[in-house]
Amino acid sequence: MKVTKMHGLGNSYIYVSEFEEQLREEELAPLAVAVSDVRKGIGSDGLILIGPSRVADVRMRIFNADGSEAENCGNGVRCVAKYAYEHGYVHKTHFTVEVKSGIVEAFVHPDADGLVRTVTVDMGQARFGASAVGYTGQDEDGDAVLDIDGVAYRGTLVSVGNPHFVSFVADAASFPVAEVGPRIERHPDFPQRINVEFVTPRGPSELDFRVWERGSGITFACGTGACASVAAGVRKGLLDRRVTVHLLGGDLEIELQGERIWMTGEAVTVLTGDYAWPRG
C-alpha cells in the first residue's frame, strides 16, 4: 500500500490516497492503529485519507492512533492541501476540503519549485458550551469545572468541528499533561471524549500551548486545539485576535477575522513508501 508520512509541527500522520488505493471501511480503524505503532508499524499520531468529494475539491478523513475517527484536524488539513496541490488533484491555490464536520477553505503558497511548505486554512467559526462538545454536565458561561482527585480544573468548552477543553494554567510548559490530560479526556461527563489543552498567555499576542489529544495522547502540535485556544482566549479577554501559538513542535499563526479562525503553518513531507499492509 502506497503511503506518505507528513507532519505539521511534528504532529505526523500516515496519508493514503483513495485516488490510488481502495480501502474497505472495516479496515480503516485497524489500519490507523497499525501504521501509528512506532515499533511494528511506521510511527505517527494516526491515519489520514485523501479522497474525492461530492461537496468540495477533496475530502479528508482522519483517524487517531487508537483508531477513533475525528471530525477535523488542523495539522492534517494543511498536509492534505499540500498533497492535493502537489499531486495535481487540484489546479488552484485556493480550494475546499471536506472534513467530517463540514468544509474548510485552504490556501497553499507554492514555492518557486512548485512545492508547498506553508498553508493557510479558514477553519470556520468556534462554537462554545456544553452542547458544542457533548458535555453532559452544567457549563458556566461556556466553561466546565471538573473535580479530578479533589483538584478543580476549569476549561472552556470549544468546538472547531472537534471538541476541546481549553484550560488556562500558570505555566503550560511545566504542567503535568500526561497525568491530568487523560483524566479529562475520559471524564464520564464527556461521553464522546475530548481533546485537552493547557495554555498560558505570554502577553496578548503569544500563547504557550500543550495538548493531550483525544485518541492520540500527547502530540507535538494540535491545529484545531490552537484554534480553539485562541478563540477561548479572545472570548475571555486574555488574547488579541492575532496570536502566535508556541507548541512543542513549533509555532502556528492564528487570527480571528470576524468570527472565523484562520490558521497558518507548515506542512512537511517526510517519506513516501510501500506499507506491507496484510490485506485480509
Ligand SMILES: N[C@H](CCC[C@H](N)C(=O)O)C(=O)O
Ligand atoms: N485528536 C483529535 C483529532 C486530531 C486533531 C489534531 N491533530 C489537529 O491538528 O487538529 C480529535 O480526536 O478530535
